[in-house]
Amino acid sequence: MGHVFNSSQDSIPIHDPFIRYVPPIRADDTPQPDNKVNFRKTKFVKITRGKIFGKIKFQYNYKPLKDDEIRLIELEKPSEDNKIRCKIHVKPLKEVRGKYEALSYHWGTKQGEIATNTIYVDDAISKFDDLVLQVIGKSKPKEFEVHDNLYNALTYLRSDKEPVILWIDAICINQRSDPLGKEEKEKQVARMADIYNSAYRVIVWLGPPEPKTDLAFKFIKRIVVLREFDKLLEDGNYSDEWVAFTDLMRYPWFSRRWVVQEIALARKATLICGKSDVSWNDFADAVALFVTTLDRIKTFFSDPAALLDVEALGAIQLVLWISNLIRKSENGDIQEHLVCLETLVCSLLFFTTGTAHDAIYSLLSLARDTSQKYFPDRSPPLERPKFNLKVDYSRHAIEVFMEFTRSCIETSRSLDIICRHWAPNVDGAPFPSWISKIADSSFGEPEDALQGRRNGDSFVGAPYRDSQKIYNASRGTITASDDFYFGPHEPIPLSPTMSSPTKEKASEYSLPIDGPFSGILNVKGFQIATIYNVSGRILRGMIDHTWLCHGGWDRSRRSRVPDKLWRTLVADRGPNGSNPTGWYRRACAQCLTDVAITDINGDFNVSYVQPSDQKPRSDILAQFLQMVRRIVYNRKFFLANPWLTNQLEPLYGLGPGRAEKEDIICILAGCTVPVILRKHMNEKNEIYYEMIGEAFVYGKMDGEAMAGLDHETVRTRFDWFTLR
Incomplete structure (x- = not known):
């Protein structure tokens, strides 16, 4: 039993749960040394009221933390009345490293929703006065309201043998909206990386037990036994297990952005659902094997489209990203951060x-x-x-x-x-x-x-x-410090090469907001074309035959597919931005002549999925269709008049679903792809532009618009565009 003395007048032993605390055994644990942490000289801070999030009843009040302190809860063993009770301690983080577990969970509610589950929070007895107040009945456990998912987590995480020491954001951070709460939240959020990396383990709470979840957890432990893995892929009796595993990856916890940090920085992590658990490493390996053998696993699903866009599953994205974010030592220390903020966001x-x-x-x-x-x-x-x-x-x-x-x-x-x-x-x-x-x-x-x-x-x-840029429309130009700036400026006259703006007002266009930037970005560039014809949006992957013809396809002759068409369909690139492979043209030709993919009207269904009861078509066609689908979905084809008089052919390409006639196509300094802008004029007859989106313009993606022009000529051609 440890002792904590706050001053010379204290003369009784005070319970200190951290002295010999060893977290409960969970998945992937190995025996840990019995390290003692001496808190004899540590002072506790008494806490009496609090709030967790939104419009919630608060009867527990937080006192300010010092810069080096965090709060931890001591979750008590179940009592006869089964009420959830815990004590809150305040400790310097450096003194409790490896002596607590951090909870990662899905709040499961909308911001501001009222919590209705009551737990009882007691002040940790850290000095003689606290003990006296408790003995004489002046200090009683305080009610603390929590949401359903956290209440369930606390219920299942309690141990019959000993208290459990946890860090939980909703309880350990003052979430009140008053100035003190906001200040603490900002400071603690900035320290969350340290908090999660300092934890003995991160507990991932997925929810109460469910039959499918138990089945999935047991199946994960079989997936990672590689000598059995092929059997699981070949034996049709495991279809229920594969479906359960896929359903597990759809759990709400995997959709939270904060979990990326919580898992990436964890020294170890365990997924828990009810009383079942599995280590994060086993889960991650199972997901990786799932992705690697996806084509074989699809046969276990009655709907062939069930896993069509499986890359959108948060669980898969999380596993794929975690291994690429940070380089760690064997004991979990961070050695190197690998990815920039822009890429992460x-x-x-x-x-x-x-x-x-x-x-x-x-x-x-x-x-x-x-x-x-x-x-x-x-x-x-x-x-x-x-x-x-x-x-x-x-x-x-x-x-x-x-x-x-x-x-x-x-x-x-x-x-x-x-x-x-x-x-x-x-x-x-x-x-x-x-x-x-x-x-x-x-x-x-x-x-x-x-x-x-x-x-x-x-x-x-x-x-x-x-990584290397996919395109180079601006021919390697970079945005110099004098090529852009934020904020309003005097209107700039149009150059002779730029078409006049429309006089219609943008009734649906949102005006700039107040603030240091006023919502205005000024950039340099030049116009290359004006759109004069657009298709409808390519909904559900169906391409109207008219726009195949605009790309040069002659269905009646079944001639060779023109480069302009097939290269536009795949944006002239292969997977991961590589150059397109030569067989794309052949695959395109076969798709355009296959009556199951291109109907009698000549409309091309790039979302075609072969029924499971039919003889498999070529995997090559499936790969090509997937690539086209990734490019054209919800976009529009367009034809545009080039402003250069020496170019007679209209420009052909793909733009965002919001593109319209009279929109202009521009090359901006420092932007690797062409962009579509829409001109507006305000009440003062000042011109500004709305950014509609990026575009693929066949023959203009790799600096062709600047071919034959030296650097100085290019710079003199640039005009200012005010974007709002």
């Missing part, structure tokens, strides 16, 4: 955030180019961080988004960020058109991702590890 789109700010804040500790990147117990490398964003929930989310965008442009010297779809929706807030929403990404909002593909993939791709 623009790639981890399948994960939700309770607060729009967290689309960025939740990733600061993981990125290699932020001041908050986490290195335990040592100083980070002596390098200048490119992003100096600070956690500040008092700022408007749109303002945070604009600062992030500005930092991306300044650090990468590229405008590609304005083409990437990364920003969560902010209710009631107007967006600058140069900040693109997640809703326009491949699978839309995270909560809609499981419904299947919504849009084509971004042409600019993600800047993963500074």
Whole structure:
């Protein structure tokens, strides 16, 4: 039994649960040394009231934490009345490393929803006065309301043998909306990387027990036994197990953006559902094997389209990303951060955030180019961080988004960020058109991702590890410091090469918001064409035969497929941005002449999925159709008049679903793909532009628009575009 004395007048032993605390045995555990932590000189802070999140009843009050302190709860053993009881302790984090478990779970509610489950929180007895108050009945456990999923977690995580020491964000961080609560939340959020990495283990709570979950957990332990794996793929009797495993990957926990940090920084992690558990390593290996053998696993599903867009599953994205984010030592210490913030924000789109700010804040500790990147117990490398964003929930989310965008442009010297779809929706807030929403990404909002593909993939791709750009429309030009700026300026006259704006007002266009940037981004570039004809949106992957003909296809002659058509269908690239393989043309020709894929009217169904009871078609066709689907979904074909008089052929390509006639196609300095802009004129007859989106323009993706022009000539051709 340990003793804690707060002053010379204290003379009785006080229970200290950390002295010999060893977390309960869970999946993937090995015996741990019985390390003692001496807290004799540690002071506890008494806490009497509190709040967890939103409009909730609070009877427990938080007192401020010191900069080096965190709160931990001591979850007591079940009592006869089965009420959940716990004590809250305040400790310097460095003194409790490895002596607690951190809980990762899905809140399961909307922000502001009232919690209705009561637990009882007692002050940790840290000094003589606390004990006296408890003995005479003046200090009683306080009611603390929690949401359903957390209540279930606490119920199942209790141990009959000893108390369990946990860090839980909803209880251990003051979530109140008053100034003290906001200040503490910002400080503690900035420390969450340290908190999770310092935990003995991260417990992933998936929910109460369910028959399918138990089946999936048992099956995972068989999947990772490689000598049995082929049998599981060949024996049709395991169809229920494969379905259960797939259903497990759809659990809400896998959709949270914060879990990326919580798992990436964990020294070890265990998934728990009811009383069943499985180690994170086993789960991750099972998911990786699932992805590798997906084509064989599909045969266990009665619906052949059930796993058509399986990459949208948060569980798969999480497993694929975790191994690429951070390099660790064998004992879990962080050695190197591998990915930049722009890549993280623009790639981890399948994960939700309770607060729009967290689309960025939740990733600061993981990125290699932020001041908050986490290195335990040592100083980070002596390098200048490119992003100096600070956690500040008092700022408007749109303002945070604009600062992030500005930092991306300044650090990468590229405008590609304005083409990437990364920003969560902010209710009631107007967006600058140069900040693109997640809703326009491949699978839309995270909560809609499981419904299947919504849009084509971004042409600019993600800047993963500074990889080579996919296209080079601006011919290697970079955004110099004088090629862009934020904020209003005097209207700039149109150059003779630019077409006149429409006089119609943008009644549906959101005006710029207030703030340091005023929602205005000024960039340099030049116009290459004006759209004069657009198709309808390519819904459910059905391409109207008219636009195949515009691409040069003559179905009556079944001639060779023109380069303009098949290269546009795949955006002139193969998987991962590589050059397209030669057999794409042959695959395209076969698809256009296959009556099951291209109907009697000549309309091309790129979403064709072969019924499971038919003889399999070529895997080559399936790969080609998948590539086309990733490009054309919900986009529009267009024809555009080039502004250069020496080019007679109209430009042919693909643009966003919002593209319309009279929109202009431009090359912007530092942007690797052409963009479509829409001109507007305000009440003062000042011209500004709305960013409609990125475009694929056949024959203009690799600097052809600047062919034969030297650097100085290119620069003099550039005009200013004011984007709002």
